[in-house]
Amino acid sequence: MVDAFGVIIIGVSVIAVIAATVSYWGSGRIYSGLGRGDLEMERDRPASAPSSAAEANEEIRQMLEAKSRRREARGEEPLDIEAELASLTVGSPGTGDPALREEVRQLVMARNERRARQGKEPLDVEAEIERQLRDVTG
Numbered sequence: 001m002v003d004a005f006g007v008i009i010i011g012v013s014v015i016a017v018i019a020a021t022v023s024y025w026g027s028g029r030i031y032s033g034l035g036r037g038d039l040e041m042e043r044d045r046p047a048s049a050p051s052s053a054a055e056a057n058e059e060i061r062q063m064l065e066a067k068s069r070r071r072e073a074r075g076e077e078p079l080d081i082e083a084e085l086a087s088l089t090v091g092s093p094g095t096g097d098p099a100l101r102e103e104v105r106q107l108v109m110a111r112n113e114r115r116a117r118q119g120k121e122p123l124d125v126e127a128e129i130e131r132q133l134r135d136v137t138g
Contacts, residue, residue: 061085104132 061081068079108129112122 057085057089060088064088101129101133104129108132 064079064081064084068081072078105125108123108125111128112125115122
């Protein structure tokens with residue numbers, strides 16, 4: 001009887017190890033597919049983002065309209081949505097923020113100094129500033 005008990009324990013252990021190994025190999029596809037599917041956030045992202053600034057402005061406009069409606073419901077004056085939108089987006093790179101433009105200019109000048117020390121051709125400062133600001137805005 002003692003011998004039968006040992007054989008059963010060893011047999012069940014071997015079967016459990018085999019089952020675990022097969023389960024692990026079979027589940028590789030399951031685990032690699034987690035997070036993928038219809039609700040995946042990366043799926044909805046556009047390939048290029050030139051309209052991201054326009055989309056951001058539209059979302060800001062929608063939030064301002066909702067804020068204005070809430071103010072009206074409380075009996076307060078409605079917001080001037082266009083003025084608020086202009087004040088909120090004045091600091092964005094695409095609208096010509098002078099402080100940002102000056103900061104980018106300083107970075108381009110420093111890059112030109114490094115390029116000169118390396119014996120490379122200097123960059124066109126204005127064109128590089130425009131390129132940097134365009135890259136930031138999308």
